[in-house]
Amino acid sequence: MDMFFHAAMLALDPWAIGAVGLGTLVGLIFGSIPGLTFTVALALALPITFSMDSVPAIGLLLGTYIGGMTGGSVSAILLGIPGTPSAAATVLDGYPMTKKGEASIALGTAVIASVFGGMFSLIVMIVSVNLVSKLAIGFGPAEIFALVVFGLSTICGLCGGSMLKGLISGVLGLMIMTVGLDQMEGVPRMTFGSVNLLQGVNLLVAMIGLFAVPFIIEACSGHMETKHKRMVRVRAELPSIRLLLGRFWLMLRCSVLGTGIGAIPGTGGAIASFLAYDHARRTSKTKESFGKGELDGVIAPEAANNAVTGGTLIPLLSLGIPGDPATAIVLAGLMIHGITPGPALFMNHATEVYGMYVAVAVAYVWVLGLQLLGIRLFVHVLKIPRDLLAIGVLVLCVIGAWSVRNSVFDIYAMAAIGGLAYLFIALEVPITPIILGMVLGPTIENEFRTAMMLSGGSWDIIFTSPLAMIFLGLAALIIVLQAISELRVRRSNQQKVNA
Amino acid sequence: MTDRHKDLIFGGLLLGLGLTWTGLVWSTIPPAFDAYSIGPRAFPLTLGFILVGLCMVLLVHRAAREHDNSGTDVPAETDTALSRRIMWLPLALITVEICAYGFLLDKIGFLLATPLVILAILALNLRCGKPKVLVGMALGVTVGCWLIFDKLMGIHLASGSWINLG
Secondary structure, eight states, rough: HHHHHHHHHTTTSHHHHHHHEEEEEHOOOHSHHHHHHHHHHHHHHHHGGGGGGEEEHHOOOOOHHHOOOHHHHHHHTTTSSSSSGGGGGHHHHOOOOOHOOOOOHHHHHHHHHHHHHHHHHHHHHHHHHHHHHHHHTOHHHHHHHHHHHHHHHHHEEEEEEHHHHHHHHHHHHOOOOOOOOTTEEEEEETTTOGGGGGGGGOOOHHHHHHHHHHHHHHHHHSSOOOOOOOOOOOOOOOOOHHHHHHTHHHHHHHHHHHHHTTTTOOHHEEEEEEHHHHHHHHHHHGGTTTSSSSSSHHHHHHHHHHHHHHHHHHHHHHHOOOSHHHHHHHHHHHHHHHOSSSSTTHHHHHHHHHHHHHHHHHHHHHHHHHHHHHHHHHHHHTOOOOOHHHHHHHHHHHHHHHHHHTOOOOOHHHHHHOOOOOOOOHHHSSSSSHHHHHHHHHHHHHHHHHHHHHTTSSTTHTTTTTHHHHHHHHHHHHHHHHHHHHHHHHHHHHHHOOO | OOOOHHHHHHHHHHHHHHHHHHHHHEEEOOOOSSSTSOOHHHHHHHHHHHHHHHHHHHHHHHOOOOOOTTTOOOOOOSSSOOOOSSHHHHHHHHHHHHHHHHHHHHHHHHHHHHHHHHHIIIIISSOOOOOOHHHHHHHHHHHHHIIHHHHHHOOOOOOOOOSSSO
């Protein structure tokens, strides 16, 4: 308990509260601008945390993540364009509400539902992380290796339409992380005599290149935008207590759904929000009003997609497995600050973990305040032309890449990786698996080599471990299920063409 | 360019990369000291083989399909809302501009390099000729970033080796 109070003191320090608030504001702004996802915001925010203490630093990142997840609803409701994929389901009823002149109540209710979902998932997270960590404390190198293989298998869920391209992308990520000095024997690998490459490709530089540079190229590909978007005059209006109480069970059910889906690596907010929307429609007495401006159609996806935030943090903190690109960046942030998520997290960094819990709660308080009071700011932000915004993002990218090691080499690396990422996206090759490969690559190699060293080169250390076999089995199951699902979609499309 | 052509080019290029990678790994990284341990070469080599294998599967799969764009493809969810058409000129311009920005940062520092690059992007990429926008963006972004990052947050911004404004 003392440790918790100590952590709470650290997280409730004015500096830390300010950092979480800044992160939340940045996340809300980036999340509300279509095309500029909060993953970009996280990649840009990471270098800023270098000079900060661990609790405010992680608070800033979590604030950005949570703010971004919530911010997507602003443009979804006001413009009919989701700011983030997870807000796509909110468009279905949010935008019709705006057209009916009910934008204010839609925005206000979306904020309340988001905060409810987020706080619910925080409680589940607090209960689960320690429990899962305790279960995982006995893991040896073989089990951790199998666990990371399981984590990598979630590439199948992150690869969009083509599993094959997703796997290629994931392998590329793993390959990139083998460049540099071998961590176990200190042998240079694929460095071609370059001193800059001895430290390998920096994860943060790669993330900035992969997520931010393609946006800049796309936004700067034409002439300047001269037309401003037409925007209604809005404010966020709080729904009545009666209205909220009447929707309490819906919010609760959707929060459970969102937390559960978030806890499964490779899923994410988009899936959770669409499932929640479908659930709300199916269980509603007024099914016919969905799609025409039904408030339940805003509450359900918003509660679910914010509940995902706590859900994704469960495998991240307890097992070290990031479920989506945003949590992969949070993981990188944790590692930069010397916090290694996984079974030993509570033994080594209990204060920081409790600090994170408090920071998540603080972030949701910020979300509530900023969304209700500052909604007009976001409306103005949505008016900024994308190309001018991209110039600002470019400068932030360069500052971020430079600040990693004060090296121009990192800026060149960012440009090269960004250019390749743009080509990949244009060729419909998913780039998220690259990040997953880069994040999990060093662990999978080190744990496998350690396991082999311990067993004298015998694979029995893996095949005789029930836990390792369970994880490997689950990984195989995920791959097979994804392959079947892809085949089904292909057959269904073929039948449509034939018909 | 059709989806099939795109996949064939992508698969072909990465197959080349995989083969080159495998060859370089084999020739430049030493193997393990003994037969019982996994050396520094094993992982990159295995990854090279896997990449080659996956690319061959992709190439065979796409080459075997006679009817292109029959609508049977699973629509891919790309990570951002980018269009599917590759815009080579903006790609080349931005890549060169970022590299030039890096070079200039090292030589003339953040305070001089940033407005120059912003002016270049506004003029070359966005064809902007409005003096207000040009000056406003160049000075606004530079001074804003300098104040926030350097003065407020204490993050070191580049100071040039040729010209150093601090």
